[in-house]
Amino acid sequence: MKANCWMGANDVRVQEVPDPKILNGRDAIIKITSSAICGSDLHLYNGYIPTMESGDVLGHEFMGEVVELGRDVRNLKVGDRVVVPFPIACGACFSCRQGLFSVCENSNPNAWMAEKLWGHSIAGVFGYSHLLGGYAGGQAQYARVPFADVGALKVPEELRDDQVLFLSDILPTGYMGAEMCDIQPGDTIAVWGCGPVGQFAMASAKMLGAERVVGIDRFPERLRMAREKVGAETINYEETDVYETLQDMTGGRGPDSCIDAVGMEAHAPGIAGMYDKAKQAMKLETDRPIALRQAIMACRNGGTVSVIGVYGGFIDKFPMGSLMNRSIRLRTGQCHVHRYMRPLLERIQHGDIDPSFVITHHMTLDEAPEGFKMFRDKEDECIKIVLNPN
Amino acid sequence: MNRENAERVARGLAWFSIGLGAAEVFAPKQMARLIGVRDNDRRRKILRTFGAREVAAGTAILAQSGTGRMVGVWSRVGGDLMDISTLGKAYSTRGANRKRLSIATAAVLGVTALDVICGLQLSASQNGDRTMRVRRTIIIGRAPGEVYPFWRDANNWARIMDFGEVQNLGNGQMRWTVRIPGLREVSWDTRITSDIPESMITWRSMEDAEIDMMTTLRFEPAPGDRGTMVSMEVQFVPPGGALGAAIAKMLTRIPKEATEICLQRAKQLIETGEIARSDASIFMGPHAAQPPEQVPEPAFSH
Numbered sequence: 104m105k106a107n108c109w110m111g112a113n114d115v116r117v118q119e120v121p122d123p124k125i126l127n128g129r130d131a132i133i134k135i136t137s138s139a140i141c142g143s144d145l146h147l148y149n150g151y152i153p154t155m156e157s158g159d160v161l162g163h164e165f166m167g168e169v170v171e172l173g174r175d176v177r178n179l180k181v182g183d184r185v186v187v188p189f190p191i192a193c194g195a196c197f198s199c200r201q202g203l204f205s206v207c208e209n210s211n212p213n214a215w216m217a218e219k220l221w222g223h224s225i226a227g228v229f230g231y232s233h234l235l236g237g238y239a240g241g242q243a244q245y246a247r248v249p250f251a252d253v254g255a256l257k258v259p260e261e262l263r264d265d266q267v268l269f270l271s272d273i274l275p276t277g278y279m280g281a282e283m284c285d286i287q288p289g290d291t292i293a294v295w296g297c298g299p300v301g302q303f304a305m306a307s308a309k310m311l312g313a314e315r316v317v318g319i320d321r322f323p324e325r326l327r328m329a330r331e332k333v334g335a336e337t338i339n340y341e342e343t344d345v346y347e348t349l350q351d352m353t354g355g356r357g358p359d360s361c362i363d364a365v366g367m368e369a370h371a372p373g374i375a376g377m378y379d380k381a382k383q384a385m386k387l388e389t390d391r392p393i394a395l396r397q398a399i400m401a402c403r404n405g406g407t408v409s410v411i412g413v414y415g416g417f418i419d420k421f422p423m424g425s426l427m428n429r430s431i432r433l434r435t436g437q438c439h440v441h442r443y444m445r446p447l448l449e450r451i452q453h454g455d456i457d458p459s460f461v462i463t464h465h466m467t468l469d470e471a472p473e474g475f476k477m478f479r480d481k482e483d484e485c486i487k488i489v490l491n492p493n
Numbered sequence: 494m495n496r497e498n499a500e501r502v503a504r505g506l507a508w509f510s511i512g513l514g515a516a517e518v519f520a521p522k523q524m525a526r527l528i529g530v531r532d533n534d535r536r537r538k539i540l541r542t543f544g545a546r547e548v549a550a551g552t553a554i555l556a557q558s559g560t561g562r563m564v565g566v567w568s569r570v571g572g573d574l575m576d577i578s579t580l581g582k583a584y585s586t587r588g589a590n591r592k593r594l595s596i597a598t599a600a601v602l603g604v605t606a607l608d609v610i611c612g613l614q615l616s617a618s619q620n621g622d623r624t625m626r627v628r629r630t631i632i633i634g635r636a637p638g639e640v641y642p643f644w645r646d647a648n649n650w651a652r653i654m655d656f657g658e659v660q661n662l663g664n665g666q667m668r669w670t671v672r673i674p675g676l677r678e679v680s681w682d683t684r685i686t687s688d689i690p691e692s693m694i695t696w697r698s699m700e701d702a703e704i705d706m707m708t709t710l711r712f713e714p715a716p717g718d719r720g721t722m723v724s725m726e727v728q729f730v731p732p733g734g735a736l737g738a739a740i741a742k743m744l745t746r747i748p749k750e751a752t753e754i755c756l757q758r759a760k761q762l763i764e765t766g767e768i769a770r771s772d773a774s775i776f777m778g779p780h781a782a783q784p785p786e787q788v789p790e791p792a793f794s795h
Contacts, residue, residue, distance in 0.1 A: 106783060123784040126775065127767045156773070158781030175766065193765040197634055197719065209761045212774035215750045227771065230782065237773025237782040247784065249769065 105492070106160040106243035107471040112150030115161065115472050123239065123247035128175030131251030133187065137264040138165035138241045140471070140478055140488045141272060142298050143366070143413045147231070148475050151367060151389070152415055154216060154233040163189035163229040164271040165241030166264060167493075169255070176252045185255035187248050188440035189272040190226040191238065194253035198226075205437035210250065211236045220416065225437060242471055244492045256444045259452070265459035266451055268489065269303070274458045275443035277303025277364070280411035281311050283434035284360035291315040293349055293358035293401060295394040297325035297337070299461040299487045300411060301364035305333045306456055308362075317352065319345055319394075321370070324484040332460045341372055349401045357403035365394035366412025382419055389416030399425050399433075410435040461487040468492035499614035503554055503566050506608060510551030510569060517544025529593025530583045539579070546572055563615040570612055573605035625729045627748040631756040633763050634720035637691040637712045643763055644694060644710055644723075652768070653758035655751050667696070669706070673740055679703060704740070705730040723759070725752055 106120045123132055141164050146152050166186040169179055179185065191211075192204035199207050207226035211217060214224035216234040227249075230240015239246065248255055258267045277300045284292060292308040294301050297320035305316045318329035319338045326337040338348050349358055367390035370376055379391035398408050399422050408431055426433060450456055463486045466474050474488045517524050521540035525532040550572060554565035580598045583589055633640050643649050647661035657671035665685035672678050681702040687695040695709045707728045715722045727748055731740040758768045773780045776789055 108781070108783065121784045121786045123772070124788060126770045126772075126788065129765070129767060156779060156781045158783055160772075160781075160783045191769075193761075193769075195634070195764045196760075197632070209757075209765050210769050212769045212771050214757055215753050227769065233773060233782065236769075236771045237780070238771040239782045239784055247772070249771075250765070 104244040105468055106239070107162065107468060107490075108157075109147055109155055109159045109161050110157050113148060115148065115475050117469050117471055118158075120158075120160065120239075120243070123245050125171060125173045126247065127249060128173040129250050129252050130173040131169050131176055131179060131185075131248045131255060132171040133165070133167040133185065133241075133246050133248055133255070134170045135165050135167040135241055135244060135246060135492050136184075137167070137268045138162050138243070138468075138490045138492060139268060139271075139273075140164075140242070140474055140490065142300065143231075144475070145479055146367060146413060146415065148479060149368065152232050153220070154213075156233060156237075159230065159232075159237075160239040160243055161230040162240035162242030162246075163231055164268065164273065165229075165246060166258070166268050166271060167246075169251075170245070172251070178252050179255060179257070183255075183257050184260070185251075186258055186267055186270045186444065187229075187241065187246070187251075188254045188256075188270075188275075188444065189231075190228055190437060190440060191236065191249050192226050192253055192441055193250050194441075199253075199441075202439055202442045203436075204439040204441040213237060228437075242468065242490060242492070244468065254441060256448070258448065262451065263459070265462055265489065266457060267448065269299070269458040269461070270440075270444050270447055270451075272438065272440065273299045273461075274303050274447055274456075275440045276300050276411050276438040277305075278307040278443055278447060279436065279438045280304040280362045280364060280409050281307035281313075283409040283436075284308065284311075284362065284407045286311045286313050286360065288312055289314050290359040291317065291353055292360050292362065293317040293319065293398070294335075294362045294364055295319045295369075295398055296364035296366075296412060297322070297329045298364065301325075301362075302328060302333060302461050302486075303458065304362045304364050304411065305329060305335045309334060310450070310455060315352075317349065317358065322481055322484075325486060328461070328486065345397055346401050353403070357401050357406065359403055360407040360409060361398035361402045363395050363398050363408065363410045363412045367391060367414045369393035369395075369412075379419070388419040390414045390418050392418040392421065396420065396422055399431060402429075402431055405430045405432075407432045407434060411438070413437075462489055464488045466490050496614065499611050500562075502607065502611045503562055503615065506566065506569060506604075506611060507551040507554035509604070510547045510554070514544040514547030514549075514551060517541060517547065519544075527593070528580070528583075528597040529590030530586065531588035543572075543576065543579075546575075563612065566608060566612040566615055570605065570608045573601055573608055576601045577605070625731070625748065626726065627752045628724060628726045629749070629752045629756055630722055630724040631753075631760055632715050632720050632722055633760045635763055637714055637721045640721040640723060640763065641691045641694075641712055643759060645688075649759070649762070652762065653755045655754045655758075665696075679740065681706065683708070703732055723756060725756055727752055 104122050105117055108116055108118050110116050169181050169183045190205040192199050192207040193209040196208040205226050210227040211224050213233055213236055217224035227236030227238055229238050281304050290313045292313045294304050297318045305318055308316050316335040318335040320326050321341045329335040329337050369391045371393040382388045383391050402408050468490050477485045517540045521537040522532045524540055525536050550569050554562050647667050650659040660668040662668055668682050670680040681704045682699045683696040686697045693711050697707045698705050709726045711724045713722045761768050772784050773782045
């Protein structure tokens, strides 16, 4: 089959690789119909995630048709159309039984690697480094899905791929970002990053009853999408000072909750941005926490900072004093996708949200390398690319 | 000098290193005069470099124990030899004070002797106890009554072992076989030496075995009915000679991860019915995260 492989920093290539095989009883093999490129794939592309190997198949947002099942999968049939969550979860361990599927204790065969970096491991993840398991990803014609009986969700025929594909990652991720804010009537929620996850965080904040939602970015097309599709107010951080503007908008109190949908490769104009770029380049910090610092400083006393942007390792100049003295609650996590798939599918069916609004490009699998470049450089107002491999 | 004395002498030498090093770094002019050479820019630079070396060696000895400390002391011996050679060259330079140079050289020779004795003693005590111990603990979400029988069944060991093979010989006896890279296969048999149902099992090598291995598993109910805390302690005494050294080298690298992987696989099997396997993890060495051409036999989990 054909698959999009990571060959090194800034180098992905579509190659011929062996077809996936059933390795365990609870596996399924999926023929992929749609597979997206995620903003977090850019961290791999830019070379910021350790333990990648040349030839790794990328992709963790995918869906398709079941073509083969392991002997222990009883709740799926060959021919079922399913969406696959990006974390791999066993459904049986201490974490899974609490609904914390992205920190499953049993799905990462390389847990010891992650323990070296983070103290404890998390779940295995498709196409996302060897420290998260070394699982081949879904930017391919076929993929093996372990624990398919727990993960893969059957989706109704009447919904198009574009409407349900994002149940695999970015819609639940954005939703969880908003849910962690524990939104109360009248709340103002500020969201750093108006990429697809940021858009869904803003849309979810609205669904959960926020009165005002403010999106922060520098790309006009993303800010426009936030205004037009989500009904958010927007701040372009290259034009105005984010802190000052948020102060003005909230009577000097600050947003009730702040969502960091940016993560480790944040940008900022001026000295602050240069400082972190230099430290990251010199390996003195692994991540550039510019959005996170701003989110903490801007948040109101007693508010919540919700972090859904991906961080890899260590950050510098973390404003712990602001966080501690002002009673701010910090909530984080890779999304526990399994927990949100069904309720969000119902929201889509009810017409509360149509996630396809973030898609700007469809491509074939062969065009994936161009897609990565285009997405990284934000060419052609690129916001979300969906690959159709078959 | 016994081991305890050697440790004390090592710490003394470390502080001496730091003191001397600081003097060389901060007062190179005075130091030059003290050892009997004429002060100039180049000599100050040399003294500062040597001083930095002394401080580094001293810090290394103080900050570490065991092998690290031993290496630190031997690095001092290397430094001493550099000092002696530099002092020797200084005799023939212009304006050298030979009397002072002789005193300085004698002092360095004395310290060198002390360094060597201390280093030898630390090395000897390193080799004295070759036992390697690893201990890891995991919570498995089932009661001890379910977890204990899993481990009591030698066939399960064959499924979870990562860096070799385990064969069930019946009666709780197992044959362990490990390939030592570049050498040969080593094999040894173990038997159960103590067995307290739902609480503890110990396996130990037979008396005539080439490798003395003792593995102890302890089972304890986890608080809050969260299952069983399983701790696994593995002790090895490798044989002497080249084979022993190779095994020791391999074992210092492997057992922490291997022990942990054993425990994790047991947990996976008990909790989920299968061992988590990825396209890369079924291979022993590095493999890209892409589907295998052929599933390797034996795949690294069964």
